[in-house]
Amino acid sequence: MSLRLEPLPSSPDRPDPVLELATVVRNDEIAPGAWRITLEAPSIARAAQPGQFAMLTVARRDETAPVLPRPMALYAWDGREGTVDVVYRVVGDGTRVLTTWRPAETMTTVGPLGRPFQLEPRTRSILLIGRGIGICSLTGLAMAARDAGVEVDAVISARVREALIGSQDFARLEVASLTEVTDADGSSGVDRLAGQLASLASGSARWNQVFVCGSERLMRLATEVAKASEASVQVSIEARMACGLGFCHGCATGIVGASEESPLVCVDGPVFVCRWDA
Amino acid sequence: MSPEVDLRVRIGRLELPTPIMPASGCFGPELGTLVDLDRLGALVTKTIFHEPRAGNPAHRLAETAAGMLNSVGIPSIGVERFLIETLPRFTRWSPPTIVSIGGLSVEEYWRLAERLAGVPDIDALELNISCPNLEAGGHEIGADPRAVEAVVAGVRSRTSLPLIVKLTPNVTSIAETAMAAEHAGADALSAVNALLGMSVDARRGIAPLGTVTGGLTGPAIKPVAQRAVLQVVRAVGIPVIGVGGIATLADLVEYLRIGATAVQVGSATFTHPDTMLRLTDELVAWMRERGHASLDEVRSTLDTAGVRHELAAGAPHAAG
Numbered sequence: 001m002s003l004r005l006e007p008l009p010s011s012p013d014r015p016d017p018v019l020e021l022a023t024v025v026r027n028d029e030i031a032p033g034a035w036r037i038t039l040e041a042p043s044i045a046r047a048a049q050p051g052q053f054a055m056l057t058v059a060r061r062d063e064t065a066p067v068l069p070r071p072m073a074l075y076a077w078d079g080r081e082g083t084v085d086v087v088y089r090v091v092g093d094g095t096r097v098l099t100t101w102r103p104a105e106t107m108t109t110v111g112p113l114g115r116p117f118q119l120e121p122r123t124r125s126i127l128l129i130g131r132g133i134g135i136c137s138l139t140g141l142a143m144a145a146r147d148a149g150v151e152v153d154a155v156i157s158a159r160v161r162e163a164l165i166g167s168q169d170f171a172r173l174e175v176a177s178l179t180e181v182t183d184a185d186g187s188s189g190v191d192r193l194a195g196q197l198a199s200l201a202s203g204s205a206r207w208n209q210v211f212v213c214g215s216e217r218l219m220r221l222a223t224e225v226a227k228a229s230e231a232s233v234q235v236s237i238e239a240r241m242a243c244g245l246g247f248c249h250g251c252a253t254g255i256v257g258a259s260e261e262s263p264l265v266c267v268d269g270p271v272f273v274c275r276w277d278a
Numbered sequence: 279m280s281p282e283v284d285l286r287v288r289i290g291r292l293e294l295p296t297p298i299m300p301a302s303g304c305f306g307p308e309l310g311t312l313v314d315l316d317r318l319g320a321l322v323t324k325t326i327f328h329e330p331r332a333g334n335p336a337h338r339l340a341e342t343a344a345g346m347l348n349s350v351g352i353p354s355i356g357v358e359r360f361l362i363e364t365l366p367r368f369t370r371w372s373p374p375t376i377v378s379i380g381g382l383s384v385e386e387y388w389r390l391a392e393r394l395a396g397v398p399d400i401d402a403l404e405l406n407i408s409c410p411n412l413e414a415g416g417h418e419i420g421a422d423p424r425a426v427e428a429v430v431a432g433v434r435s436r437t438s439l440p441l442i443v444k445l446t447p448n449v450t451s452i453a454e455t456a457m458a459a460e461h462a463g464a465d466a467l468s469a470v471n472a473l474l475g476m477s478v479d480a481r482r483g484i485a486p487l488g489t490v491t492g493g494l495t496g497p498a499i500k501p502v503a504q505r506a507v508l509q510v511v512r513a514v515g516i517p518v519i520g521v522g523g524i525a526t527l528a529d530l531v532e533y534l535r536i537g538a539t540a541v542q543v544g545s546a547t548f549t550h551p552d553t554m555l556r557l558t559d560e561l562v563a564w565m566r567e568r569g570h571a572s573l574d575e576v577r578s579t580l581d582t583a584g585v586r587h588e589l590a591a592g593a594p595h596a597a598g
Contacts, residue, residue: 019312019551059549064525065344067496067545094341108550110312240339242346242548247306247324249350250339260330261353 003216005235005253005272007263008115015047015112017245021061022109025083027101031162033090034133035099036075042082044111048074050141051236051271054084054111055244058097061106066094071241071266073137073213074112076169084111087165089133113244114270117141117234123208125151125176127231129197129222131190132158134213135165137236137270141211142173153200153207157181157193157214190217197225207231212274223276235274239265283565284572285558287319287540289517290440290465292374292402294319294540297573298530298554298561301521301544302378302404302444303350304495307367312551315371317558319540323360323368325380325406328390330356335488340477345498345523346545347475349489352380352409357393365399374401376442382412384419384428391433402440405433405464407455408448408471408493420446420471423458434463442519444468445510447499452506453513460514468519468542470506473499496545497523504536511537511578525553527560537578 022041030036037056044054055069076085088095101107119126119141126145128138135156145152152175158164161182170178179200181193207229212222213236226233239251246267253262263269285296296319303324307315315321334351341347355363368375377400381387387405394400407420407429419425430443443459445452447470456467472493479486503522511518520538524530525546533541546553570576 016311057549061550064497064546064549066341067344067346067549068339068341069548108552110551240337242339242348242545243304243306243308245306245308245311247308248304248348248548249324249333249353250348251336252333252338252350252353253336261332261355 002277003219004275004277005237005263006275007268008118008234008271008273010115014049014116017111017113018043020044020109020111022107024101024103024105024107026103027099029099030087031165034087034163034165035090036085036087037098037101038083038085039107039109040082041084041109041111044109045077045082045084046079048077048084048112048140049116050144051117051137052112052114053270054086054109054113055241056086056098057108058094061108066097068094068240068242069108069110069244070094070098071113071238071244073236075136075139076143077140087133087136110244114266115268117211117236117271119145119148119150120209123150125207126153127200127207127210127225128152128154129193129210129212129214129218130154130156131193131214131218132163133165134218134236137213138211139166139169142170142175146173146175151176153177155179155181155193155196155200157190159183190215190221193218194221197221201225201228209234219274220276223274233274234271236270237265237272238270241266282571283562285562287573289402289442289519289540292440294374296558297534297540298558299376299540299542300547300554301542302406303352304544304547307371309547309551310371313555316373317555318373320374320376320401321368321371322376322404322542323364323378325352325354325378326357326360326390327352327354327380327382328357328386328393330354330359337486337488340486340492342475342477342494342496343498345494345496346548347477347487347492347494348472349487349492351489357390361397365397369399375399376402376404378404378406378444380406380409381419381429382409384411384413384425384432387429388432388436391436395437395439400439402442403433403437404442404444404468405429406444406471408444408446418446418448420455421449423454426455427458427462430459430462430464440465442466442468444471445506446471447502447506448474453509456510456513460516464516466517466519466539467510467514468521469510470503470522473502495522497525499523500529504532507533507538508536525549527557527564530557530561531564531576534573534576535578535580537580539577
C-alpha cells in the first residue's frame with residue numbers, strides 16, 4: 001500500500017502572484033501557541049482561492065534574516081476589505097519572530113500561490129477532515145462551498161480542545177455538521193477520528209468530494225472514507241519553501257531514484273489528488 | 279540637476295547595464311510576475327545538464343543562523359527541453375541571458391557547450407564547477423585545478439561565448455583554481471558558490487536535510503566569500519563577480535571595493551524578492567551622493583593600509 005499524489009490540472013485563468021508590501025492590521029494569540037495575523041494585502045485578498053497560500057517574510061524590510069520566508073495557508077480573506085488572515089502555530093525561530101510583528105508594520109508578502117482546492121461543478125456535498133494546524137487550509141474552502149450552495153460536513157481534530165483551530169469559524173459558517181475530536185481521553189486522536197468518520201459514513205452522509213489536511217495517516221483515513229461514497233480526495237501538503245514560485249526546487253516531493261524531477265509542492269500543489277494504492 | 283550615474287560594467291566582451299544579477303539557482307523568469315526583470319544587469323539560469331536528471335530526496339531546505347542550507351541537487355530537464363521550454367522565457371526580457379552549465383564528467387561540460395555554441399539569445403555561459411565528478415570518485419570538479427583547466431579549455435575550444443567560471447569555496451587554495459580557469463581561457467570568474475555545510479536537529483537527533491550535508495548560503499557566508507574574492511582578485515587579471523551573502527547596499531559596496539566588477543544576489547531574493555531592484559536604486563543614490571559617475575571609481579578602493587593606521591591611532595599610548 002502506498003500513497004500516491006497527483007497534481008490537479010492547472011487552471012489557466014488563475015491570477016499571477018504578486019509581491020505586496022502588506023500592512024499588519026493585528027497579530028494576536030488565539031489559543032495557546034496559535035496566532036492569527038491579519039494583513040492588509042488588497043491584491044492578494046482579491047485574487048485568493050481556497051487552498052492557496054502566501055509567503056510571509058518573517059525578516060522585516062530592513063532585515064536580512066531569517067532568510068527563508070514562511071509558506072502559510074490563507075485561513076480567510078476579504079476582497080472588499082483587502083485583508084488576508086493567516087493562523088500559525090509557534091514551532092520554531094521563524095514563527096517565534098512572527099509573533100513580534102505589530103500593527104502598522106510593513107511585511108514582504110507574496111501571493112496568492114499554488115493550485116487551489118477544486119470543487120467540481122456537480123458536487124453537492126463535501127467532507128472536510130483537518131487536524132491541528134492543517135485545519136487552516138480548509139476554512140476558506142468551507143466558506144467557498146457554502147457560497148456555492150454545497151453542503152459541508154467538517155471533522156476537525158487536535159490534541160487538546162484549546163488547540164481546535166477554527167471551531168468557532170466553522171460554527172459561524174453553519175456547516176451541515178461539525179464534529180470535533182480531541183485526544184482528551186488518552187487515546188490517539190487519529191484513532192478516535194477513524195471511529196467518528198466510520199459512524200458518519202455509515203449514516204446518511206454521502207459525499208461527492210473529500211478534502212483533507214493533516215498527517216499521512218489522516219490522508220489514508222480520508223481515502224478509506226471516500227471509497228464508500230465513491231468520492232475523490234484532495235489533500236493539501238506542506239513543505240519548506242524558499243521561492244514559492246517554482247524556480248528554486250526546494251519543495252520537491254522528492255521521489256528517490258527518479259530520473260526526472262518530482263512535483264513541486266509550491267506550483268504543482270499544495271493541493272494534490274490523493275490515492276491510496278493497493 | 280543630479281549627475282548622471284553610469285552603472286554599466288564589462289564582463290569580457292559582454293556589457294551589462296548594471297552590475298547586479300541573480301545567482302544561479304536563486305532565480306527564474308517566474309520572478310517576473312513580482313518585479314521588473316528588465317532592470318537587472320543580467321538573467322542567470324539554473325544550472326542545466328546535458329541529460330535530464332532528478333534532484334535529491336526531501337527535505338531540501340533548512341534554515342541556519344543568518345543563512346540557509348539547500349540540497350536541491352540540481353534537477354534538470356536536459357538541454358533539449360531547456361532550449362524549447364525554458365530559454366524563451368528568459369530571452370523575452372531585455373538583460374543578457376547567462377546560461378549556467380554543469381556536468382558530472384569533464385566531457386559532459388564539453389558536449390553541453392558544443393550544443394549551446396550556435397544558439398542565438400545566449401549571451402554568456404557560466405560554468406558551475408561545483409558538481410561531483412562521477413569519473414573521479416565524486417569529488418567536486420572545481421576542487422581539482424587540473425580538472426578545472428580541462429573543463430574550461432574544452433569548453434573554450436567549442437564556443438566563442440564569453441565564459442564565466444563559478445568557483446567553489448570548498449578548496450584549500452581558491453587562487454590556484456582561479457588561475458587554472460584564467461589560464462584555460464575563462465573571460466571572468468564568479469566567487470563563490472555555496473559552502474558545504476550541515477545542520478542537526480538536537481532534540482530529535484536527526485539531520486534536517488535529506489542528504490545530510492548541503493550548500494550553505496546567505497549572510498552567514500559573506501566574510502568567507504569576501505576573503506575568497508580578495509584572494510581571487512589578487513591572483514588573476516580577469517573580471518571577478520562577487521557572490522555570497524549580499525543583501526544590503528553595504529554588502530554590495532564592500533564587494534566592489536574588494537575588487538568585484540559585478541555581483542550576484544542569491545538567498546536575499548528569497549527573503550525579499552525585490553532585493554536586486556532595491557540595491558540598484560540604493561547604489562544609484564549612493565553614487566550620486568558621493569559624486570561617483572561610474573563604478574570604476576568604486577571598484578578596488580579597499581584601503582588595507584588605512585585599517586592599520588586606525589589601529590595605531592587607538593593604541594593606549596596615543597590616547598594618553
